[in-house]
Amino acid sequence: MTDVQVWWGRADQASAAHVELFNEIERDRHARFRVASARDQFTVGCAIVRLVLADMTGIAPEKLELDRECTRCAGPHGKPRLVGSDLRFSVSHSGDRIGVAFATGVELGLDVERAEGRDRDGVADAVLTPAELAGWRALPEPQREAAFYTYWTRKESVVKATGDGLNAPMDELHVSAPGEPPRLLTYPGGLALDATMTDLDPGPGYAAALTVLGPLGTLTVHDAGPLLAG
Numbered sequence: 001m002t003d004v005q006v007w008w009g010r011a012d013q014a015s016a017a018h019v020e021l022f023n024e025i026e027r028d029r030h031a032r033f034r035v036a037s038a039r040d041q042f043t044v045g046c047a048i049v050r051l052v053l054a055d056m057t058g059i060a061p062e063k064l065e066l067d068r069e070c071t072r073c074a075g076p077h078g079k080p081r082l083v084g085s086d087l088r089f090s091v092s093h094s095g096d097r098i099g100v101a102f103a104t105g106v107e108l109g110l111d112v113e114r115a116e117g118r119d120r121d122g123v124a125d126a127v128l129t130p131a132e133l134a135g136w137r138a139l140p141e142p143q144r145e146a147a148f149y150t151y152w153t154r155k156e157s158v159v160k161a162t163g164d165g166l167n168a169p170m171d172e173l174h175v176s177a178p179g180e181p182p183r184l185l186t187y188p189g190g191l192a193l194d195a196t197m198t199d200l201d202p203g204p205g206y207a208a209a210l211t212v213l214g215p216l217g218t219l220t221v222h223d224a225g226p227l228l229a230g
């Protein structure tokens, strides 16, 4: 059983002091953002990662060796990991919300989405399996919006846990229906995964899900505000 901590922050909690904690790659990415809101999301995500890992390891946040190498192209934008450690974490941001989930010894994936503003019907066509799509379309219209984001975050949490990201064909990834307990039913390629899925509540207007590749022990949820204000 693996205990998981989920920490939530807000984009407006980003500060210049956080950038002081970053390594060269993170500073370079930070400097390249043209849109302030995306820069703030990145800043808060990196800062939560470094501040919580520092607390867990006793290593100063700026001294933690984080690797972000993409497994596809070796660029500095892949799933981040703490070098030489069995601590695992997953970062997600959408709108004003930034979440980071932490565990020891098992891979995990977190996804948060602001529950509005997508081409919902178009994305549903592309990412739901035929059976999911039929069930989703049969829902009364007022329920479809929330159900879509539940499907989407459940699926994305799984592909973030495996590290496949959106390279995994989402329309071959089958999860339980939004009205049912969250569960992975089929992973693309028939890959057998011991996945534990949980819906999270990141606040009004947002949906989120967490997938742990193993049995989940205790899940604790934390406000990153005081840590970020440091």
Ligand SMILES: CC(C)(COP(=O)(O)OP(=O)(O)OC[C@H]1O[C@@H](n2cnc3c(N)ncnc32)[C@H](O)[C@@H]1OP(=O)(O)O)[C@@H](O)C(=O)NCCC(=O)NCCS
Binding pocket: 041, 042, 045, 046, 070, 072, 073, 075, 077, 078, 079, 080, 090, 091, 092, 093, 094, 110, 111, 112, 156, 159, 160, 161, 162, 163, 164, 165, 166, 167
């Ligand atoms: C990972 C992915 C699913 C994230 O989707 P998203 O909804 O846009 O973004 P989220 O906010 O939920 O997650 C972003 C975070 O996921 C993490 N991440 C990046 N790649 C990841 C991967 N392959 N698996 C899991 N997490 C990943 C990063 O921490 C990133 O945040 P950061 O860069 O600010 O630290 C999507 O970006 C993806 O599929 N990326 C891989 C695509 C790829 O391989 N492209 C080839 C590049 S050469």
